[in-house]
Amino acid sequence: MRYRSAFTVLLLLMFTLRAHAVEGIQAAVEYGWHDTDADSYHLALVWKPYPSWFRLFGGHVDGMIETGVNYTKYTGGGNVKVDSLTGVSLVGLLRWRARQQDRFFLELGSGPTKLSDSEFGNLNISTSWHFRSVFGFGWTLGDKRQYDLGYRLIHISNAGTNEPNPGLDLMALQLGYNY
Numbered sequence: 001m002r003y004r005s006a007f008t009v010l011l012l013l014m015f016t017l018r019a020h021a022v023e024g025i026q027a028a029v030e031y032g033w034h035d036t037d038a039d040s041y042h043l044a045l046v047w048k049p050y051p052s053w054f055r056l057f058g059g060h061v062d063g064m065i066e067t068g069v070n071y072t073k074y075t076g077g078g079n080v081k082v083d084s085l086t087g088v089s090l091v092g093l094l095r096w097r098a099r100q101q102d103r104f105f106l107e108l109g110s111g112p113t114k115l116s117d118s119e120f121g122n123l124n125i126s127t128s129w130h131f132r133s134v135f136g137f138g139w140t141l142g143d144k145r146q147y148d149l150g151y152r153l154i155h156i157s158n159a160g161t162n163e164p165n166p167g168l169d170l171m172a173l174q175l176g177y178n179y
Helices: 002-018
Strands: 024-034 038-056 059-074 084-097 104-115 129-141 147-157 168-178
Touching: 024 059, 024 147, 038 084, 038 168, 059 104, 084 129, 104 147, 129 168
Parallel strands: none
Antiparallel strands: 024 038, 024 168, 038 059, 059 084, 084 104, 104 129, 129 147, 147 168
16 A cells, blocks of 8 residues: 555656656666665656756756655564565755766755654664655766666665664665656
């Protein structure tokens, strides 16, 4: 039931956002991992309403909004109470390119994440409300610049709003298709 609700929200957002004037929308899949303790799968829609929003260090910064659903599975051993989490997130992203036509980019962002539980594996993460923070880099590929391939460092934590706050750090590969 949780999956159906999350995917329904994602589909509604996709159709709602498409009605606005935007540079484009990207559908993305992401696989993340944490040493040997967790595997994470993330589906996202990235809305790109602010192309070349402002200039920084001589480059162009695009403003984007990423909505996503994720499933994270605990892969460490032992008897644990909660071995998987699902979640939904809304992340504001800034993507920098040295020149607008460059294929290499850096990205940075953060936003709220609602998780299905306040425990994961052998961690007490104290609340189901967290923040998903992202730092990454990547390349735009394809003759029509239709693909993005990226590497991300992801930190999920409650930003110190509750104790304990162990957080969860992931490394991830992301592949996106630009419409």
